[in-house]
Amino acid sequence: MAARTLRLGAFMRPVSIHTGAWRYPGAYPDANFNFSHLKRFAQRLEQARFDAFFMADHLAVLNMPLNALMRSHTVTSFEPFTLLSALAGATERIGLVATASTTFDQPCHVARRFASLDHLSGGRAGWNIVTTSNPDAALNFGLTEHVEHDERYRRAREFYDVVTGLWDSFADDAFVRDVEAGISSLSVVLGCDASRFDPDAPLPEIPPTNAGQSGRERAIELARREGLTVRQLAQRLGGFGGLAFVGTPRTIADQMEEWLVQNGCDGFNIMFPYLPGGLDDFVDRVVPELQRRGLFRREYEGSTLRENLGLARPANRFFPERAAPR
Numbered sequence: 079m080a081a082r083t084l085r086l087g088a089f090m091r092p093v094s095i096h097t098g099a100w101r102y103p104g105a106y107p108d109a110n111f112n113f114s115h116l117k118r119f120a121q122r123l124e125q126a127r128f129d130a131f132f133m134a135d136h137l138a139v140l141n142m143p144l145n146a147l148m149r150s151h152t153v154t155s156f157e158p159f160t161l162l163s164a165l166a167g168a169t170e171r172i173g174l175v176a177t178a179s180t181t182f183d184q185p186c187h188v189a190r191r192f193a194s195l196d197h198l199s200g201g202r203a204g205w206n207i208v209t210t211s212n213p214d215a216a217l218n219f220g221l222t223e224h225v226e227h228d229e230r231y232r233r234a235r236e237f238y239d240v241v242t243g244l245w246d247s248f249a250d251d252a253f254v255r256d257v258e259a260g261i262s263s264l265s266v267v268l269g270c271d272a273s274r275f276d277p278d279a280p281l282p283e284i285p286p287t288n289a290g291q292s293g294r295e296r297a298i299e300l301a302r303r304e305g306l307t308v309r310q311l312a313q314r315l316g317g318f319g320g321l322a323f324v325g326t327p328r329t330i331a332d333q334m335e336e337w338l339v340q341n342g343c344d345g346f347n348i349m350f351p352y353l354p355g356g357l358d359d360f361v362d363r364v365v366p367e368l369q370r371r372g373l374f375r376r377e378y379e380g381s382t383l384r385e386n387l388g389l390a391r392p393a394n395r396f397f398p399e400r401a402a403p404r
């Protein structure tokens with residue numbers, strides 16, 4: 079090997095750089111929005127040992143004359159984090175560089191998205207930091223004018239400090255994963271620090287809070303009604319304080335059936351009390367009982383969420399006459 083070796087990134091938005099590239103024989107006119115092509119490109123680049131799949135991004139349709147836009151495949155593309163998260167599952171080693179603008183986003187959002195992409199991809203996320211040069215982007219974010227150039231760069235420097243500060247705000251061993259964390263759940267429900275309360279005394283007066291109110295009121299009412307100590311309340315609220323079905327597969331199916339038959343609901347968003355056992359129990363025991371009663375499907379009806387929920391596609395309010403054939 080040479081003393082110094084190259085780094086190679088693939089600038090993949092637009093997927094090909096010439097405005098008329100989609101007209102080239104064998105080109106894919108829809109490549110910007112065709113995941114199977116994008117996946118193949120990423121896999122080919124990984125086989126060639128590229129450092130990174132680099133996903134540029136623009137927060138508005140490119141500011142070209144309309145006639146040129148209509149003839150271009152570069153108008154817009156997938157949102158980078160969504161695409162790169164999908165590519166993370168289709169690749170193993172190649173870096174995944176997303177563009178994020180310091181002008182129109184919030185540092186907390188950006189820090190979180192990159193941290194998520196980095197964990198999802200096993201440490202392969204990278205950030206193309208931009209301040210967004212296209213003035214049309216401002217209109218998409220409720221502004222009438224683009225943020226002034228030097229102000230964008232001043233904000234970018236501070237933004238970078240905040241994002242990297244947020245990443246550093248968790249030590250590597252920050253997640254204690256304390257199995258005795260019932261009091262933490264109680265603090266969340268009550269909107270105040272319950273660890274200061276005497277666990278064996280009745281619940282003290284809880285000051286008003288601007289956090290969620292209904293769960294807090296339910297918890298306080300439960301403690302007062304049943305004369306619970308703080309510890310007992312924490313044990314009761316360790317999970318979810320709302321509607322809970324407890325029993326055998328048959329009695330749980332009975333309750334679900336009753337809600338459905340009485341038109342109390344269309345279905346349920348199931349919260350499993352613990353994992354993986356709670357999920358496995360539900361899938362292995364309750365689902366077959368619901369299927370046996372004909373209350374739940376054995377096969378998906380379609381391939382989209384809308385088809386499986388039995389919903390019609392709403393008309394496009396701007397182009398009702400141009401609906402794609404179904």
Ligand SMILES: Cc1cc2nc3c(=O)[nH]c(=O)nc-3n(C[C@H](O)[C@H](O)[C@H](O)COP(=O)(O)O)c2cc1C
Pocket residue numbers: 133134135136137177206207208209210211212
């Ligand atoms: C490699 C490279 C990638 C870039 N990617 C983007 C991008 O994804 N989105 C964007 O709005 N600007 C992108 N830019 C533009 C820069 O953010 C910047 O606006 C441009 O370099 C002009 O700089 P100036 O504002 O100081 O004149 C990119 C520039 C370079 C060199």
